[in-house]
Amino acid sequence: MEKIEIQKFIALNEEFETANKLVRLGFGELQSINLDNDFYFLPFQLLSQGFERFMKAYICVAYVEKHDILPDFQYIKSLGHDLERLLEEIKLNYYSHYRPVQFEADWQLISDDMNLNELLFILSEFGKLARYYNFDFITGSSKIGINPKEAWRKFENKIKTVDIHTIEKLTNHDVNHEVYQEITNYIINLFERFITALSRQIIWGTLGELGKQLTISSFFDYGTLYEKDFGKTDYRKCTTKYKETPKSIHKRIVSDELNRKFNPDFRSKKIRKCDYKGDWPFYADEIIIECRQKHWCIVTIDGYDYALNGAAKGRYKLENPHDAGMAILGKSIEYFITMALKLW
Structure with a gap:
């Protein structure tokens, strides 16, 4: 493996750290969505950038392990901001299939889960173009993207159908907040599995010793998550608003x-x-x-x-x-x- 210059090692480590913070903050802001707060733009921004940086950093380190040299600028630039394209690149070139059943389950998730694909598509479109949807719409742009907020809500309605029980919950002041929490928990559970599927590759050596060194304080722990661990973390505690809001207990x-x-x-x-x-x-x-x-x-x-x-x-x-x-x-x-x- 190529001996990476210390400055580049530090830069790669910083990218993993930044991606980890963006993802956790994005999860926290997503968990803060409720009947009184529908500001989806912030979690979209955080998660689209966090996932992109994580996968690009993953590819950089995996490239070193495979080719004994860092990728050049043109290669990384060619991957763009498309999360689906980045994941496809990882699956084709930087994903190893190990014997344990868990790795086949991971592969099945990142390859075949339609809900994960739909969510990554929305975030990809947001990162590429749709974050300026309102301005594009206002100015009559010929390259207008999807409405990410509308697409996200459509997905939410798909996974949480509005039945009698849901309506009763929404009209019950004691538990109406739980409706959004159930939806968000499903989405974060899915995203945690996605991050875990790639992080487990790090633990098992696809990114070599360099990958383990660079992720030990960021994504390495995700690779140790299993079924009992998903959907249990309150990421709101990462957000400044939650930290600074006094708790009435x-x-x-x-x-x-x-x-x-x-x-x-x-x-x-x-x-x-x-x-x-x-x-x-x-x-x-x-x-x-x-x-x-x-x-x-x-x-x-x-x-x-x-x-x-x-x-x-x-x-x-x-x-x-x-x-x-x-x-x-x-x-x-x-x-x-x-x-x-x-x-x-």
């Missing part, structure tokens, strides 16, 4: 415990993950649900109270577990609200 004190134990208007129940038969939505393995005066439902996690339903959120000015980062986005807490109300 309540640290329990002695009087809270006395009320829980002796106040006839308070009823509570401890629930453990190991005893729960459904899809456990909390990061903690044990929680306590509580219903006050047959109306206000809260949940205690690690000594702090959070609002389970909208009534408690309004009365006590508490965050719900999803907004506070204590519950997995895309996993519903609706049944826990029902259980709390049924304590009476």
Whole structure:
């Protein structure tokens, strides 16, 4: 393998680091989309750039491993901003098939998953042309791209059909935020699998020792993800807005415990993950649900109270577990609200 100049090594490392930050921020901004925030432009910008930089950096390092020299400017330039084209280049020239079943599953995902292809197409079009869609439309450009926001929403509607249950959720103040979370969780789950499929190649040596060295602090960890790990990360914690927004939670004190134990208007129940038969939505393995005066439902996690339903959120000015980062986005807490109300 060619000994890369230290400046170029640093530059490649920086590209992997930048791509990793862009992808994580993009996931975080995507998880922030809700009924009050439909600013898709930012996650589109972050993810289109993040995926492009990751795949181009991947190709650069894989090229060194294969040809013992860095690719030239014209080769990388010829790949453009087309994410589908970049992925095709990787599949054709820089993807190794190993024996473990997992690698065949990875290959099947990046080759045959139509939903992944559709999402990459939208982001590709955004990166190539569609980020200026409004100006192109306003000025009557002959090279107008797709409307990325419209295409994305069409995809969302496809994976989350508007049935009676969805309508009921959207009109339920307690859980309407979960509809967007379920959609976003599906998309991020798919993108995580995509990044993991390529990162696993790094772990198994397709990019050689150089690839491992350059990704150890960025994408290397993605290569260790498996089925149980996808869709569990709250990437909003990477965003500045989330970090700087104060979280309205309540640290329990002695009087809270006395009320829980002796106040006839308070009823509570401890629930453990190991005893729960459904899809456990909390990061903690044990929680306590509580219903006050047959109306206000809260949940205690690690000594702090959070609002389970909208009534408690309004009365006590508490965050719900999803907004506070204590519950997995895309996993519903609706049944826990029902259980709390049924304590009476």
